[in-house]
Amino acid sequence: MAEAAAKNTPTVQLSEIRAEVDRVQQEVGFDTQKVQISFERSDFNLRAELPEVTDALLIDAMAIAKRHLENWRLHTFEKSFLSLQALNENLFSSEGLLDKIKIRISGLYGEKTLEITKKGALVPAELSLVASLLKRALGKLRAADALAELAEMGCHIYRPTDAIAGIAIFARLREKLRETLVLPLKNPEVYDRIARETRSEFAVNRPRAVLFTGPPGTGKTTMARHVGKEAGLVVVHVPLENILSAYYGESTKRLGAIFDIAMAYREPLVLFLDEIDALAPSRNEKLFEASRRLLSVLLRKIDGIEAQANIITVGATNRLQDLDSALVSRFDSILEFSEPAAEDIRELLAFYAKHLPIDKSAQLAQEMAGLSVRAIRDVCLKAERQLAREKIDQGTAATTPSAPTAAYYQRTLAEYRMSRAI
Numbered sequence: 001m002a003e004a005a006a007k008n009t010p011t012v013q014l015s016e017i018r019a020e021v022d023r024v025q026q027e028v029g030f031d032t033q034k035v036q037i038s039f040e041r042s043d044f045n046l047r048a049e050l051p052e053v054t055d056a057l058l059i060d061a062m063a064i065a066k067r068h069l070e071n072w073r074l075h076t077f078e079k080s081f082l083s084l085q086a087l088n089e090n091l092f093s094s095e096g097l098l099d100k101i102k103i104r105i106s107g108l109y110g111e112k113t114l115e116i117t118k119k120g121a122l123v124p125a126e127l128s129l130v131a132s133l134l135k136r137a138l139g140k141l142r143a144a145d146a147l148a149e150l151a152e153m154g155c156h157i158y159r160p161t162d163a164i165a166g167i168a169i170f171a172r173l174r175e176k177l178r179e180t181l182v183l184p185l186k187n188p189e190v191y192d193r194i195a196r197e198t199r200s201e202f203a204v205n206r207p208r209a210v211l212f213t214g215p216p217g218t219g220k221t222t223m224a225r226h227v228g229k230e231a232g233l234v235v236v237h238v239p240l241e242n243i244l245s246a247y248y249g250e251s252t253k254r255l256g257a258i259f260d261i262a263m264a265y266r267e268p269l270v271l272f273l274d275e276i277d278a279l280a281p282s283r284n285e286k287l288f289e290a291s292r293r294l295l296s297v298l299l300r301k302i303d304g305i306e307a308q309a310n311i312i313t314v315g316a317t318n319r320l321q322d323l324d325s326a327l328v329s330r331f332d333s334i335l336e337f338s339e340p341a342a343e344d345i346r347e348l349l350a351f352y353a354k355h356l357p358i359d360k361s362a363q364l365a366q367e368m369a370g371l372s373v374r375a376i377r378d379v380c381l382k383a384e385r386q387l388a389r390e391k392i393d394q395g396t397a398a399t400t401p402s403a404p405t406a407a408y409y410q411r412t413l414a415e416y417r418m419s420r421a422i
């Protein structure tokens with residue numbers, strides 16, 4: 001009887017299985033070479049090489065099996081190894097038991113594989129199980145999904161195609177950024193080729209993590225976003241400060257998940273950890289514990305991406321001296337930002353006050369020495385707003401020239417210095 005019932009269940013052809021695997025491949029993207037399917041003497045056999053075998057994968061595989069199979073038995077479940085087999089509908093019947101579908105995930109002895117075998121053809125429910133397992137075991141997140149998830153976790157995503165506010169490009173800083181970040185990001189293959197020739201064992205020689213330091217308002221955040229634009233890469237801005245305060249207690253999990261999703265993203269990206277000093281030891285006892293835990297997660301995650309080719313981490317801080325030395329040591333290079341030099345200020349004024357004649361602008365630049373980029377921008381904005389107010393009050397908005405004069409900026413600058421005592 002049982003045999004007759006089994007015979008009536010429709011089975012799937014090998015071509016259908018291949019089409020389904022192709023569909024999954026299209027959806028999540030993996031190297032098709034890594035999946036072999038055979039149907040010898042009507043026995044089904046699938047073998048896939050996996051990128052990694054984690055505990056999470058084993059647990060997810062069990063959950064997937066549970067969704068597709070009524071009953072199954074665990075043969076083995078231990079670290080890096082899972083073997084399970086479907087059972088008969090009647091749990092106590094052992095008829096044809098060894099012919100049921102079998103799933104084996106192994107991460108032992110350097111081998112990382114998923115094997116699915118069955119004596120006989122698959123039924124549709126089993127094909128859908130195979131597809132789900134492949135998707136979970138081999139799939140990287142689709143690019144768009146990964147970015148959407150990161151955004152959901154509180155990160156800001158800057159795509160190279162997004163319009164970002166224009167900036168003045170300081171020549172020296174730009175050269176440094178090009179050397180340390182933009183070149184390796186744009187030409188990874190050149191670096192890899194050199195490493196292949198020099199190393200007895202290949203290792204990535206590109207910088208994996210770069211730290212921006214310098215006083216407040218010197219352009220660290222702005223430049224990190226700009227680097228993405230120059231290199232044509234997505235920048236994922238991880239606001240650590242927010243994560244630490246808003247998800248208090250949950251923050252370690254959240255930070256870990258952010259790294260995991262970024263690693264699953266298929267394209268290269270810049271992971272920007274702004275205000276990384278949020279992890280500096282705090283005097284507040286409760287926060288101290290939380291930031292300690294977050295720091296240790298961060299250290300582990302940064303180590304984890306060392307081998308990963310697609311991520312470069314950029315950290316930024318204005319309190320380098322307060323940072324944990326273990327954290328600082330993770331960065332390949334430290335880029336120092338400082339208050340802009342005279343020539344940089346002139347560039348900045350050409351950006352924020354383009355109407356000023358060169359000599360006046362140079363004079364004003366000299367007077368602005370010592371101010372941060374942010375302060376200079378603030379002075380320029382203040383002058384514009386104040387002028388607008390005056391004109392409106394005087395009713396002269398339509399009749400007099402509309403841009404502030406150099407003298408007007410100088411006055412605003414003097415007020416600014418007075419109010420900030422700088």
Ligand SMILES: Nc1ncnc2c1ncn2[C@@H]1O[C@H](COP(=O)(O)OP(=O)(O)OP(=O)(O)O)[C@@H](O)[C@H]1O
Nearest residue numbers: 167168215216217218219220221222318373374377
């Ligand atoms: N190259 C630039 N050209 C024009 N404006 C700039 C430039 N760099 C920075 N700014 C302006 O200065 C402001 C401050 O810069 P930014 O926020 O990047 O500084 P920061 O170093 O990250 O400061 P903090 O340490 O306080 O976070 C920005 O909002 C931006 O408007």
Ligand SMILES: [Mg+2]
Nearest residue numbers: 220221274316
């Ligand atoms: Mg900043």
